[in-house]
Amino acid sequence: MNRHLPTGLQELDPKAAHLCLGIENFITSELQTSLEDTVLLVALSGGVDSSALLIILTCLAKKNGFCIHAAHFNHQLRPEADAEETHIRQLCSSLNIELTTDSQDIAAYASGHKLGIEEAARLRRYAFLESTRLAVNADWIVTGHHANDLAEDVMMRLIRGTGWPALGGMQGKCNNRKLLRPLLTTPKDDLISFANACSLTWCEDASNIDKQFLRNRVRSQIIPLLCKENPAFLDATTSLWKLAQVDTDHWAEIINQHLQKTDFDSPKLLKEDLSSMSQATRLRVYKAVLNSMGKGQPLQQNLLALDTAWQANVGGKVVQFPGNKIATIRKGTIYFSYQ
Amino acid sequence: MNRHLPTGLQELDPKAAHLCLGIENFITSELQTSLEDTVLLVALSGGVDSSALLIILTCLAKKNGFCIHAAHFNHQLRPEADAEETHIRQLCSSLNIELTTDSQDIAAYASGHKLGIEEAARLRRYAFLESTRLAVNADWIVTGHHANDLAEDVMMRLIRGTGWPALGGMQGKCNNRKLLRPLLTTPKDDLISFANACSLTWCEDASNIDKQFLRNRVRSQIIPLLCKENPAFLDATTSLWKLAQVDTDHWAEIINQHLQKTDFDSPKLLKEDLSSMSQATRLRVYKAVLNSMGKGQPLQQNLLALDTAWQANVGGKVVQFPGNKIATIRKGTIYFSYQ
Numbered sequence: 001m002n003r004h005l006p007t008g009l010q011e012l013d014p015k016a017a018h019l020c021l022g023i024e025n026f027i028t029s030e031l032q033t034s035l036e037d038t039v040l041l042v043a044l045s046g047g048v049d050s051s052a053l054l055i056i057l058t059c060l061a062k063k064n065g066f067c068i069h070a071a072h073f074n075h076q077l078r079p080e081a082d083a084e085e086t087h088i089r090q091l092c093s094s095l096n097i098e099l100t101t102d103s104q105d106i107a108a109y110a111s112g113h114k115l116g117i118e119e120a121a122r123l124r125r126y127a128f129l130e131s132t133r134l135a136v137n138a139d140w141i142v143t144g145h146h147a148n149d150l151a152e153d154v155m156m157r158l159i160r161g162t163g164w165p166a167l168g169g170m171q172g173k174c175n176n177r178k179l180l181r182p183l184l185t186t187p188k189d190d191l192i193s194f195a196n197a198c199s200l201t202w203c204e205d206a207s208n209i210d211k212q213f214l215r216n217r218v219r220s221q222i223i224p225l226l227c228k229e230n231p232a233f234l235d236a237t238t239s240l241w242k243l244a245q246v247d248t249d250h251w252a253e254i255i256n257q258h259l260q261k262t263d264f265d266s267p268k269l270l271k272e273d274l275s276s277m278s279q280a281t282r283l284r285v286y287k288a289v290l291n292s293m294g295k296g297q298p299l300q301q302n303l304l305a306l307d308t309a310w311q312a313n314v315g316g317k318v319v320q321f322p323g324n325k326i327a328t329i330r331k332g333t334i335y336f337s338y339q
Numbered sequence: 340m341n342r343h344l345p346t347g348l349q350e351l352d353p354k355a356a357h358l359c360l361g362i363e364n365f366i367t368s369e370l371q372t373s374l375e376d377t378v379l380l381v382a383l384s385g386g387v388d389s390s391a392l393l394i395i396l397t398c399l400a401k402k403n404g405f406c407i408h409a410a411h412f413n414h415q416l417r418p419e420a421d422a423e424e425t426h427i428r429q430l431c432s433s434l435n436i437e438l439t440t441d442s443q444d445i446a447a448y449a450s451g452h453k454l455g456i457e458e459a460a461r462l463r464r465y466a467f468l469e470s471t472r473l474a475v476n477a478d479w480i481v482t483g484h485h486a487n488d489l490a491e492d493v494m495m496r497l498i499r500g501t502g503w504p505a506l507g508g509m510q511g512k513c514n515n516r517k518l519l520r521p522l523l524t525t526p527k528d529d530l531i532s533f534a535n536a537c538s539l540t541w542c543e544d545a546s547n548i549d550k551q552f553l554r555n556r557v558r559s560q561i562i563p564l565l566c567k568e569n570p571a572f573l574d575a576t577t578s579l580w581k582l583a584q585v586d587t588d589h590w591a592e593i594i595n596q597h598l599q600k601t602d603f604d605s606p607k608l609l610k611e612d613l614s615s616m617s618q619a620t621r622l623r624v625y626k627a628v629l630n631s632m633g634k635g636q637p638l639q640q641n642l643l644a645l646d647t648a649w650q651a652n653v654g655g656k657v658v659q660f661p662g663n664k665i666a667t668i669r670k671g672t673i674y675f676s677y678q
Contacts, residue, residue: 154497159568161575163582164503214568225561229498229553236500239639243502243622250619280589283582300578 005094006198009059016197019190020056024064027182030242031173033140035066040180041138043129044072044092044099046084046203049144051091052191053183055198057142058095071132071141073125074103077117084203100132118213126177133178140180145170148188151226151237152218159218163283163300165251168244169237185238254281255288264292271332274310282307286327289336296323310334344433345537348398355536358529359395363403366521369581370512372479374405379519380477382468383411383430383438385423385542388483390430391530392522394537396481397434410471410480412464413442416456423542439471457552465516472517479519484509487527490565490576491557498557502622502639504590507583508576524577593620594627603631610671613649621646625666628675635662649673 009017027033042057044050057068072088074081085101092099110120129141153169172184183191195202211217227233258273258281267289274282283303290298298321306327309317317329324339348356366372381396383389396407411427413420424440431438449459468480492508511523522530534541550556566572597612597620606628613621622642629637637660645658645666656668663678 159565222564226498243639246619250617278589280585
């Protein structure tokens with residue numbers, strides 16, 4: 001049971017208050033977001049990350065003028081899932097925060113839809129969060145992803161063959177999905193210290209150590225080796241993430257200029273426009289067009305193959321991309337369509 | 340002993356000839372280098388990488404109109420070092436290639452100069468290679484670095500906190516150091532198959548499995564985990580490297596425009612110039628200026644710290660960089676100097 005949880009900065013010890021103010025600064029400066037007069041929907045798993053997030057945001061709410069609503073999705077994947085839901089109900093009740101919950105048999109959903117457990121869980125959880133966000137009229141879905149999650153994400157992207165700047169990791173703010181990740185550069189250890197300083201209790205998710213998931217193998221086997229080589233490895237990935245955000249802005253501006261006149265219903269890139277771009281720009285423009293066509297992430301290799309074919313002026317050449325997308329080169333113009 | 344080693348493409352089986360032609364294409368297309376009428380100084384360690392490199396270049400020499408000279412540096416670090424030197428003498432003699440050798444007690448040099456063994460070996464080896472290049476009037480020093488070395492290099496840069504595009508790995512061609520790495524996107528397994536197809540014998544370097552070196556820990560512990568997750572991981576890093584080359588060109592052009600008028604004896608960046616740049620450009624311009632000041636690689640964190648201070652317009656703020664370099668902000672202008 002959580003007793004006497006803090007609900008304002010003045011109730012925190014100096015170190016815990018400092019952490020909260022750092023996160024407030026991250027939201028304002030790095031994510032360039034004002035939370036004044038907003039409603040935040042906090043996604044709660046019951047773990048230390050999202051539980052600490054709830055306390056941190058509670059302590060910042062009055063000062064920053066926002067309201068909090070909480071949401072929990074019970075995946076019915078583990079025997080302790082119901083106990084965790086009870087724990088979350090108590091946490092929200094002791095903080096006087098409204099909670100919306102839903103529950104689904106994700107294992108059945110995954111096998112019914114031929115999806116991996118992780119993917120099924122993510123799909124259904126975010127569908128629930130988005131419908132809850134609309135129902136409670138919230139501005140943002142806020143998740144507890146932290147610097148260790150970010151480092152794992154960078155490694156998974158490196159393994160998969162992601163290009164730059166996407167290699168820098170998940171976004172801190174996604175306007176399309178109405179998603180905020182205010183803890184993204186905060187190490188998990190700092191959240192644990194914060195939780196302990198607040199006498200907060202939380203649930204450990206046993207599936208986090210299940211080696212059947214790539215993420216958990218990255219977490220338990222690869223990241224510790226990297227941290228052993230450089231104890232400041234989390235700082236290094238955080239800096240890489242910051243550079244990636246800066247470069248994302250740089251490229252977004254260039255891409256917008258080039259794609260202003262594009263008809264996204266049947267996108268094509270004209271020979272004369274392509275010829276005026278640097279190769280670096282062309283690769284980003286291809287990616288932006290492909291992303292606008294829906295699901296399926298183009299890999300760096302696919303994009304380079306398309307550009308090599310375009311440079312060699314291979315007439316009639318077709319390059320395939322994930323998501324059944326294809327690019328066809330005809331007389332130096334590239335036409336994008338579905339297979 | 341190596342007998343009847345191939346000295347022309349027509350002596351190779353189809354797969355081996357295909358490998359050679361792929362490397363010829365890499366030199367021409369990716370490294371954009373013509374080898375016609377050049378002299379190449381091939382750095383030989385006696386391992387499979389550089390031995391295969393020597394055969395590959397020998398088979399391509401007549402067709403591409405270049406000459407080969409070989410160089411071997413004996414580090415006196417292992418009991419088998421002298422036997423390796425003998426092996427290399429025989430290899431070069433059987434290919435009718437002139438060889439220059441030198442020898443130094445690197446362990447003594449390292450302790451005398453308070454350097455790590457690896458750094459001392461690299462410093463002395465490259466000094467020897469460069470003086471040999473000048474002595475034999477060679478155009479390029481050519482090394483046997485391959486795709487596995489590249490993947491290790493990317494990981495080491497990620498661990499260390501390198502920014503983009505340097506994160507993409509070592510250069511395939513370095514005009515300043517007169518260095519070419521024609522095997523950089525060829526997997527080591529392909530070189531071993533090639534060597535076996537040519538009945539080439541080579542020496543295994545026992546120090547490559549010595550866990551006291553970071554590079555060997557990355558090689559033996561980290562890379563295998565990544566390859567297990569994605570069997571095409573070497574392809575993924577090769578694609579990342581290609582994108583990094585493309586982006587390096589993109590940034591080089593932008594940086595050159597901005598630094599045209601810079602006095603590199605006492606470099607400064609004027610407030611009005613900095614204000615006209617995107618943040619992404621500013622970070623690259625800082626790095627270019629710091630690199631022009633000599634040894635010491637600025638980390639991404641240092642560059643971001645400088646830009647944050649510049650944006651906040653912190654008068655008199657001094658940011659320190661490796662190599663005793665400092666940047667001082669005065670009235671929005673950044674002055675670079677030594678401590």
